[in-house]
Amino acid sequence: MPxxxxxxxxxxxxxxxxxxxxxxxxxxxxxxxxxxxxxxPQEADALARAIVEARERIRxxxxxxxxxxxxxxxxxxxxxxxxxLVCVVEQPLDVLAIERSGxxxxxxxxxxxxxxxxxxxxxxxxxxxxxxxxxxxxxxAEVIMATNPSLEGEATVMYVQRxxxxxxxxxxxxxxxLPSGADLEYADAVTLARALEGRQEI
Amino acid sequence: MPxxxxxxxxxxxxxxxxxxxxxxxxxxxxxxxxxxxxxxPQEADALARAIVEARERIRxxxxxxxxxxxxxxxxxxxxxxxxxLVCVVEQPLDVLAIERSGxxxxxxxxxxxxxxxxxxxxxxxxxxxxxxxxxxxxxxAEVIMATNPSLEGEATVMYVQRxxxxxxxxxxxxxxxLPSGADLEYADAVTLARALEGRQEI
Numbered sequence: 001m002p003x004x005x006x007x008x009x010x011x012x013x014x015x016x017x018x019x020x021x022x023x024x025x026x027x028x029x030x031x032x033x034x035x036x037x038x039x040x041p042q043e044a045d046a047l048a049r050a051i052v053e054a055r056e057r058i059r060x061x062x063x064x065x066x067x068x069x070x071x072x073x074x075x076x077x078x079x080x081x082x083x084x085l086v087c088v089v090e091q092p093l094d095v096l097a098i099e100r101s102g103x104x105x106x107x108x109x110x111x112x113x114x115x116x117x118x119x120x121x122x123x124x125x126x127x128x129x130x131x132x133x134x135x136x137x138x139x140x141a142e143v144i145m146a147t148n149p150s151l152e153g154e155a156t157v158m159y160v161q162r163x164x165x166x167x168x169x170x171x172x173x174x175x176x177x178l179p180s181g182a183d184l185e186y187a188d189a190v191t192l193a194r195a196l197e198g199r200q201e202i
Numbered sequence: 203m204p205x206x207x208x209x210x211x212x213x214x215x216x217x218x219x220x221x222x223x224x225x226x227x228x229x230x231x232x233x234x235x236x237x238x239x240x241x242x243p244q245e246a247d248a249l250a251r252a253i254v255e256a257r258e259r260i261r262x263x264x265x266x267x268x269x270x271x272x273x274x275x276x277x278x279x280x281x282x283x284x285x286x287l288v289c290v291v292e293q294p295l296d297v298l299a300i301e302r303s304g305x306x307x308x309x310x311x312x313x314x315x316x317x318x319x320x321x322x323x324x325x326x327x328x329x330x331x332x333x334x335x336x337x338x339x340x341x342x343a344e345v346i347m348a349t350n351p352s353l354e355g356e357a358t359v360m361y362v363q364r365x366x367x368x369x370x371x372x373x374x375x376x377x378x379x380l381p382s383g384a385d386l387e388y389a390d391a392v393t394l395a396r397a398l399e400g401r402q403e404i
Contacts, residue, residue, distance in 0.1 A: 007298065008271040010259040014252040020245055022237050028225060034295055035224050036253055037260050037269060038314075047219040048253040051238055054212040055246050058239050067239060069210040093236055096209065112240075 011037060063134070065110040065127050067092045075107060082106045084141040088131065088160065090114050090148060098146060106144070109134065114152045115159055123159060131160070135167050145173040213239060265336070267312040267329050269294045277309060284308045286343040290333065290362065292316045292350065300348060308346070311336065316354045317361055325361060333362070337369050347375040 007015065011033050019029035036044050060066070061073035064086075068074070075081060075095075085106025089095055090113065098104050111126040134140060143164060147153035161171045176194035178187055187195070209217070213235050221231035238246050262268070263275035266288075270276070277283060277297075287308025291297055292315065300306050313328040336342060345366060349355035363373045378396035380389055389397070 008260060008269060008275075010252070010256040010271060011269065014249075014256040017245075017249040017252040021234055021249075023230060023233065030295065030298070031225065032223055033256070034269070034293075037256050038294075041257065043219075043222055044253055044257050047216075047223075048250040050212070050216040050219040051246055051250040054216045054235070054239050055243065057212040058210055067210060067213065067236070069212060091236075092240075093232065096232070 064108045065112060065130065066095055066108055080105075083139055085144065086131075086134065086140050086142070087144040087146050089146050090153070090156075094146065106142075109143075111147075111156070114147060114150075115156045116152045117155075123163075126156075128160065128163060132163055132167070135164055135169050140169055142170040142172060145171065147173075149174075149176060266310045267314060267332060268297055268310055282307070285341055287346065288333075288336065288342050288344070289346045289348050291348050292355070292358075296348065308344075311345075313349075313358070316349060316352075317358045318354045319357075325365075328358075330362070330365060334365055334369070337366055337371050342371055344372040344374060347373065349375075351376075351378060 014033040014036065015026075015029045018024055018032050019026055021029075024032070036047070057069050058067050059069075059071055061068040061071055061076055063072045063076045066073055066075065070077075082105050085104075086109050087098060087104060087106055088109045088111060089098070090111055092110055095108050095110065098108075109127070109131050111128070111131075113121055113126045115121060115123065115126070131143075135143065143160070145157045145160060147156050157173050164171055175198060176191070177198050178184070178191060178195045182191075184192075216235040216238065217228075217231045220226055220234050221228055223231075226234070238249070259271050260269050261271075261273055263270040263273055263278055265274045265278045268275055268277065272279075284307050287306075288311050289300060289306060289308055290311045290313060291300065292313055294312055297310050297312065300310075311329070311333050313330070313333075315323055315328045317323060317325065317328070333345070337345065345362070347359045347362060349358050359375050366373055377400060378393070379400055380386070380393065380397045384393075386394075
């Protein structure tokens with residue numbers, strides 16, 4: 001059989017670049033590439049420009065290590081926020097999730113990772129020395145660990161607790177229990193066990 | 203509550219550009235944007251450049267209207283391909299699908315759309331005059347309609363058949379029947395009806 005319709009090379013390159021994105025499989029990459037080639041020049045250029053500009057203008061906040069355009073970031077410099085509370089998260093998207101809850105009024109500290117010995121990620125790979133320095137600098141009354149409720153998240157909580165306890169700061173973590181709207185009948189055993197352990201007076 | 207963590211504006215713009223892509227929801231757009239901001243400069247630049255380059259270098263083949271870098275495209279100029287066969291498809295991705303089947307050795311004609319009166323897409327919006335001109339120019343013995351087996355696809359088949367029949371060209375369409383590997387028990391009524399109507403001698 002003749003094999004002449006190899007996808008044109010510029011499209012092939014675009015498919016490969018899209019396929020490297022998280023959660024974009026080969027089929028999606030193909031669909032997106034053909035869309036980008038055929039859509040309005042405005043839409044395609046806007047995306048290419050948005051990528052370049054975001055890369056150029058976004059940096060890490062020197063205090064909380066969240067992504068920001070201005071350093072320090074808007075959260076760190078907001079006088080209405082409680083400077084004595086620091087919530088430690090794994091990644092910038094977790095900050096957005098906590099902000100959506102609408103009840104947190106303190107600051108953040110983004111680790112940009114989680115302890116994972118299996119993948120060779122040790123304390124030196126996270127921004128833990130910066131966290132320690134913030135607490136040592138004074139003014140922090142409580143560090144709230146908001147890592148994922150996973151083995152790695154737990155290990156990170158334990159590590160931070162040991163790291164900071166000599167400094168006399170209070171280290172807490174998010175409550176475990178039934179998620180809002182959950183069906184008791186379908187809750188997994190660990191979740192239910194944690195909900196029982198953490199039961200509260202009414 | 204203080205609302206200071208509005209996503210930095212360059213990231214917000216990137217999220218919006220990604221969200222405009224087909225099949226990319228708001229959550230995926232957010233995840234992709236944060237990935238692109240934090241990934242290696244090579245990866246992000248490669249994507250931005252691939253978009254711009256594909257847009258600059260890809261054009262429509264003046265014969266078959268498929269996407270191509272060289273005009274006419276590699277399929278149209280391949281001497282091993284049967285120039286008397288033209289397969290009509292809705293969009294460039296359909297060409298890839300038919301090429302994957304590995305048994306087609308003719309040429310293509312990409313309509314870039316399908317008749318859809320409900321959405322106001324009439325014959326004048328498709329590349330039908332170009333198809334007619336190709337047949338009128340001579341050398342085409344058969345036009346194979348490979349539009350989707352949908353109402354719109356059928357309407358397009360009928361229209362093309364009427365358009366080309368005065369020119370004495372043979373117009374065929376892809377067979378309908380059970381998809382390979384299908385389970386008869388779960389086949390829908392229409393598919394089964396078409397499979398019966400189209401039954402073949404063994």
